[in-house]
Amino acid sequence: ADTVGISNLQRQIMHGTPDIGTPKTESARRAMTRVNPDVVVLTHDMMVDASNIEPLLEGYDVVADCCDNFPTRLLISDTCARLGKPLAYAAVDRFSGQLFTQLPGHRTMRDIFGAEPRADGDCGCARRGILNAAVGVAGSLQAAEVIKIITRTGDPLSDRLMTFDLVTMDFNIFSL
Structure with missing residues (x-):
């Protein structure tokens, strides 16, 4: 909306x-x-909220989270876990980003990030600035995760968090 x-x-x-x-x-x-x-x-x-998310997601095989706020991310993660739906998550902040794939029965957003946003979290993209290349990198990697899930190919980022920093060109994967 x-x-x-x-x-x-x-x-x-x-x-x-x-x-x-x-x-x-x-x-x-x-x-x-x-x-x-x-x-x-x-x-x-x-706008997605607790009253409409379950019927919305029921019709899809895979969910790709591209939202811009932590409460909605948690709602999507919780709903996907409840419905047994795979979720490919990507987020960016300025020059960096992170990706995570939530498969049924595995780690969720709450397991990684907790239940509440950080005190300094969710600052608007327009105010902070987002490098468009970071969005491209995150979106391409997220699309690859969705394709891997649909085609049952490769090893999705389940129970792992990938981070990248385009200033230093560091890419890391953390096991959870």
Whole structure:
């Protein structure tokens, strides 16, 4: 239930200047159908909360979390755990990012990050700044995780957290 703003354009490459003020769901749908007019895009133009998330996620095989706040991330993680759905999570902050894949019966977001956000957490992207390349790296790695889950190929980041820092070019994987 968000609209495209000018601060989105440098990091959310589906949107362009003509899309400012348009619902993000509609802008994204148009961008995807420009690439492939045969694709079917289902949009849900709403804020996710405890009253609507379960019926929303029930219809999907894999969930990719691209949200921008910790309470929603926890809600998605908890719901995926309850429904037995795999979850590919990615987040960025300035020049760095992190990824985690939650498989049924394995570690969840709460296991890694706890139940409450840090006191200094969830500062807005527009205020702090996000390097668009960090979004590209995180999104590409997250897409690879989703593909690995769907195709049952490789070793997803289950029970492991990957972090990267594009200033130092450090990539780390931590076992949980």
